[in-house]
Amino acid sequence: MDFATTIDALRRAGWVYGPPLDDQRPVPRRLLGFPAAFGAWSVSFSRLSNADDDVWFLSVEDYLGTSESAFAWNEFERLSLEAAAGPEQAAAVTAFWAGHLPFLHSVRDDYEYLAIASDGRVVHGREPEFEETTTVADDLPALLAELAGVDGPRHPLAAALFAAR
DSSP states (O other), X not given: OOXXXXXXXXXXXXXXXXXXXXXXXXXXXXXXXXXXXXXXXXXXXXXXXXXXXXEEEOOHHHHHTOSOOSSOTTHHHHHHHHHXXXXXXXXXXXXXXXXXXXXXXXXXXXXXXXXXXTTSOEEEEESSOTTOEEEEESSHHHHHHHHXXXXXXXXXXXXXXXXXX
């Protein structure tokens, strides 16, 4: 997969890019259960955010805990656990996030995210019920190809995340 094409398309759309800090960064254990393309994507930049810095992709630095982001990579899971109304609900939240890996955060309007589900689908979730998701792409390569294309993402939820303001 050619990540440079997607990154170039985002940069032309006003996104800010920071080159990878180190090509030899270890892949965090949390990423190992997800498609290999995701691990490769996460090391292809150190920063990739819109011009307002309110929508951004998570890099390997986020998963390693070495980024300067004010949001942890698992911030939405943490918020859901804080709001859980007991052990059963907390267990359901933990089970959900064990099978979903967020890779894009947005604080533009509502708190929302894109994640890779354990079956490879790209899903969108938002507050207040982060664990209620909608599929927006068949997989990460499909989403990245859409971002690189002239029409952008086809699903309206994904398109809204990448729309310029």
